[in-house]
Amino acid sequence: EAGVAQSPRYKIIEKRQSVAFWCNPISGHATLYWYQQILGQGPKLLIQFQNNGVVDDSQLPKDRFSAERLKGVDSTLKIQPAKLEDSAVYLCASSLWSSGNTIYFGEGSWLTVV
């Protein structure tokens, strides 16, 4: 069974530029999560989708971050414009359903903003 796929793995951009990350969850998984992990901290939930609907985006900085999950499969997370403090690993994860299911993570997309 293929795992959660993410791309790109690494990205370096200048502040005020934009960047997009892509995630393909495990086949059949209805729930998709985007987390931000700053060095030395635990992952912080940015947004949770159930199929193509948003369940929770309370911690998503909506003035610069956006995410979509068209057709309830792949998802894209965009940052525009990027700030220095956005330097982090962006982790995508998926589970069968949101209630009581094991969460599986991708390898992450490492972002450095200079």
Next chain:
Amino acid sequence: GIQVEQSPPDLILQEGANSTLRCNFSDSVNNLQWFHQNPWGQLINLFYIPSGTKQNGRLSATTVATERYSLLYISSSQTTDSGVYFCAVPWDNNNDMRFGAGTRLTVKP
């Protein structure tokens, strides 16, 4: 929302030693998961354990839901066990999983 506290924040062991990691949470949960993040950043799910005890090789976990804590036991530790261990619980009824700050484990040969 629910608060999650993990202890200790850092742990250094000699290879072969045993250890216990703790996760306290502030409210009742129907979902608790333990993860290991290896030095390359990959997060691996170790246990889904909202209550009771589970074992997987040298690792086992126990959640006492009524007392709002979970324990992760590592026996006969190996250098490959090094990394950060996180517990995660749902923030609210939507099961949006929130993570603790983690326990950083270093196992020395």
